Amino acid sequence: MSLSGVGVSPGRVAGPRVVVAADLPEPVSSPAPDDVRAEAGRIGPAAASVAAALSDRARSVSGDARSLLETTAAMAADPALVAAAERLVLDRSLPAPRAVWEAAGEFMTALRAAGGYLAERAADVADVRDRIVASLLGLAPPGVPQLTSPSVLVARDLAPADTAGLDPDLVLALVTAEGGPTSHTAILARALGIPAVVACAGVLGLDSPGLAVDGSAGTVSPSDGTVRAPARTSRPTWDGVGRLADGHRVKLLANVGSAADARAAAAAGAEGIGLFRTEFCYLSAASEPTEAEQRAAYAAVLEPFAGKPVVVRTLDAGSDKPLAFLPMGAEPNPALGVRGLRVAFDRPELLDRQLAAITAAAADTGVELSVMAPMVATPEEAAWFAKRARAAGIERAGVMIEIPAAALCAAEILAEVDFVSLGTNDLAQYVYAADRQLGAVASLNDPRRPGLLRLVGMVASAAAEAGKPAGVCGEAAADPSLAPKLAGLGVTSLSMNAAALAGVGAALREVDLAGCRSTSW
CATH class of the missing domain: 3.20.20.60 (Phosphoenolpyruvate-binding domains)
Incomplete structure (x- = not known):
């Protein structure tokens, strides 16, 4: 059985399948907090702690990865998101995790309606939402599991905080059920030289030890989990001037x-x-x-x-x-x-x-x-x-x-x-x-x-x-x-x-x- 998606970064590889954990369950709307002001007051510190953790992580990397993490940290610290969630607690007596969930949902709806590049940023907001909710619930933040050997990483979608920390020596390929050619998954996969297929419906339902991925053709097939990958070429270098071999400027x-x-x-x-x-x-x-x-x-x-x-x-x-x-x-x-x-x-x-x-x-x-x-x-x-x-x-x-x-x-x-x-x-x-x-x-x-x-x-x-x-x-x-x-x-x-x-x-x-x-x- 071979699945088709959109190939966004070329290359043919195979290896063991590692699935990113499912999203956090949707927080419940009850019981109402005894003290709504105290409950609302939990949201700002939780968002600040998430932003600080992402900023710390950004300082440990460089280049595109750092920029992506800085942008995600800024989303977590967005006062508009915090204020909207606090208002939901005060006006509707919602628990803080539920209020963050609903406030983020409003932002995500607006982004999805925008289409194109903005629509794909809705996944970034969902990542921030889940991290803040996890902090409020005392749970570990969502993200890519620790990889110990070369693997094909599979997810519903990948957020900036996930893609920015990927080790190209351990990630053979990326496959997502959602996303598109302008998603962070596509952008960083191309930059790192990692084969990638996005919008691959049904990939989360494949139950096999491994996957074979063709990032050029956009296909994903079950495999026995044996690693098959060409030697990874070094990342390209460029001197900052766009021109062809004959000097023609672009x-x-x-x-x-x-x-x-x-x-x-x-x-x-x-x-x-x-x-x-x-x-x-x-x-x-x-x-x-x-x-x-x-x-x-x-x-x-x-x-x-x-x-x-x-x-x-x-x-x-x-x-x-x-x-x-x-x-x-x-x-x-x-x-x-x-x-x-x-x-x-x-x-x-x-x-x-x-x-x-x-x-x-x-x-x-x-x-x-x-x-x-x-x-x-x-x-x-x-x-x-x-x-x-x-x-x-x-x-x-x-x-x-x-x-x-x-x-x-x-x-x-x-x-x-x-x-x-x-x-x-x-x-x-x-x-x-x-x-x-x-x-x-x-x-x-x-x-x-x-x-x-x-x-x-x-x-x-x-x-x-x-x-x-x-x-x-x-x-x-x-x-x-x-x-x-x-x-x-x-x-x-x-x-x-x-x-x-x-x-x-x-x-x-x-x-x-x-x-x-x-x-x-």
């Missing part, structure tokens, strides 16, 4: 959403920021952050890239990505509704305040600023955004190409803006009518498929004719095996998570432009 940039992300990207040698997801600064806000608050939040992210190019994406929200201060109402199909730039058409002042804050933060940090809008469908929408951006003092205005209509009208859109960036994650799901969060159709979102690549080539060709840049900031950019093909299609920059930079940079150095253009699909 800038390697970073996708970030927080100050921790930006610091990790700078440490990894990113040449700049290709996608700053500003919605991260809004997630826990009950009301729209003031211009001053936005300015400070953006500056904290931009600061590590002083003097370097950064591309800031304006707020990507809507009925599919709900924010507390931005009620959108119900829609029959939120993925096709009012989202991204469309939100600003009826609320232009929201966009104008954000553009002013972005401009001020760029001045504060000395970055080379570009700003782009998400979910642009027509040249008229591109022109509308560019006019407002330039009125705010932004010299370089661009748009995301993530709707097929925008790719097909790339030449007309490029007549209105200074650059475009292909969001291959959303573009793939719209091209193939396949929800990127649904495991059953995950294989259709493979960025190697010709339909998507043809659209990328069309956009890159239109950009070359216009003499303007066309980058890729979707997860396709983080795949070392696909990066040369994208370069051959005419893409001028690739933007990815920090963990992927060295691998992509090394892969590009192995081939010249002629070789990239001849790469088969």
Whole structure:
């Protein structure tokens, strides 16, 4: 019996199966505490102890692992989560563990509704939730068991605190029942050179001594538990300059959403920021952050890239990505509704305040600023955004190409803006009518498929004719095996998570432009 999932890190291995323990059971809602104020008062110290433990663990590692653990520690210390849980104790007389469970659930629901990268961060919140609940109940925190010999690690999903501490000498492969190509499991598996398959439904039900994993084909099969693995190659090195073997330049940039992300990207040698997801600064806000608050939040992210190019994406929200201060109402199909730039058409002042804050933060940090809008469908929408951006003092205005209509009208859109960036994650799901969060159709979102690549080539060709840049900031950019093909299609920059930079940079150095253009699909 062979199971299929999504291969996110290549390699073929086999070995004994080790299953990560199941999640904590859902805490009960009764009995009500005798002293609700005392019960509510337990939550803050429990969250602080979890944050401190994660911070201590972060200091023991470096690079991407440290950044991931720091980000998780910040989630545990989030005052919004603590305050929401305390309020549930005081208002509904819930036990503290149950209150934390429900408060975290509200955050997770909002993230899942957001889709894409944000939806996969819901697993991070669940990890923090379980650690705080365990602390309140006096239980050991959840996590990966101690490995004593090379094994194939199997889990429903893996949180940052799990993936960040993995020993590549003991973990032969990673297999998760959930997750996707932008999950922490996928990102760190590629960075560590560990074969990995995600969205492998049914893997937790396999009862065999071992598993054989093909991270290229995305298959998982029962085995006798004998270790079969090729010699692990050393991690790739990269000098911080994106170029091919013949010197042809392809800038390697970073996708970030927080100050921790930006610091990790700078440490990894990113040449700049290709996608700053500003919605991260809004997630826990009950009301729209003031211009001053936005300015400070953006500056904290931009600061590590002083003097370097950064591309800031304006707020990507809507009925599919709900924010507390931005009620959108119900829609029959939120993925096709009012989202991204469309939100600003009826609320232009929201966009104008954000553009002013972005401009001020760029001045504060000395970055080379570009700003782009998400979910642009027509040249008229591109022109509308560019006019407002330039009125705010932004010299370089661009748009995301993530709707097929925008790719097909790339030449007309490029007549209105200074650059475009292909969001291959959303573009793939719209091209193939396949929800990127649904495991059953995950294989259709493979960025190697010709339909998507043809659209990328069309956009890159239109950009070359216009003499303007066309980058890729979707997860396709983080795949070392696909990066040369994208370069051959005419893409001028690739933007990815920090963990992927060295691998992509090394892969590009192995081939010249002629070789990239001849790469088969």
